[in-house]
Amino acid sequence: MGVGRMVEAAHAFMLGLVSFVQTPSHVVLVGLDSSGKTTVLLRLKYGQYVNTLPTVGFNCEKVRAGGAYWMVWDVGGAERVRPLWRPYTRGTDALIFVVDSSSDDERLEEARLELQRLAKQQASQCASLNRPRPPMLILANKQDLPSARDIHSLTKALGLNDLQECQSWTLAAACAVTGEGLDEAMEVLQQLVAKSKKVTKSKNR
Template sequence: MGLKGSRLPDARVLLLGLDGSGKSTLLYKLKYDERFQTAPTVGFNVEMIDAKQNRKKITVTVWDVGGQKKMREHWKSFYQDTAGLLFVVDCSDNGRLEEAKHELEHTLKNEHLQGLPVVVLANKQDVGGALTATEITERFNLRKTCNNRDWFVQPCSATSGAGLEDGFRRMVHLVKTTNDANIKETVKYLRAKSMKHGKK
């Protein structure tokens, strides 16, 4: 007999990245395991994907927001109530890596995303000359940029589907553990506070 309250709350995850990085292709491949011919996203796509975490079902709503320059100024409208960030990088487009790095850094500075987990999807690994996950970690200086949050770089290919499920599973895992960690941190803080008062 299951308790009504035992189901994990649904999580909302943002899927961001520059235009042409493969966000929509990646989302539809993950959801339907099919390759869709996608046009640049003007606005956003929303898909619900069921996942399992510790034998409990969790429904993740993925918001795929357009990455063109004029759309990026609207990204912040989607930050509130987000549980995690999937950031897609086209690892074969050397000319735009600096732009992608800048956008990720700018995004992570927003107060609504403080401490939230990030999974960088190092996309287009099937393209010759694509940077590896390790090279992306170095180029994006992620150890420094993400030092106050859980993060992971997942090599993947939106067209073949390789690595997509692993990246998504990692996000689901981090979203859950972040919530648990927040509760533990709060308890630790309150205990420390009450001990201080007790010593006075």
């Protein structure tokens, strides 16, 4: 075996070891139907665009993104299955709320209501579990579409500034079809998760 091959094999072994040792953060993808959750999950997993069908039930994959390992749970967003978000998001390390940036006013209002409902649910769940609220990444997906709204307009339409102060959140633009913006968004989320875990640790000391 040449030196190059040996270095490659050692690198692969180390990556495998790190992935085995590092506990991945638990993160749940939520958001309205067709916002692009499963496309995001499969892009993170395979690094390419994969065609999807509406999710019935859930998907789960271990991925590496933004410099960290994640166990990503992807739940259906159709109205009748949204009640399932509650058990999936219980005790999670982080949340990703995916929004179709090209939505019309009515769909954005629906997304705003679901987001506010989720934030409230998290507040009461976390109070009962005596743990801080998990950070939330609001992913402004489908930025490739001509009708996509920018971050500023989405912040307003989704009422993000109305989220309570103790909810740590970030908004990032992305396109799951090309993958643009995804890794950067996951890196910011990872920083928020690390901060939140640090606070929990120091509280428990």
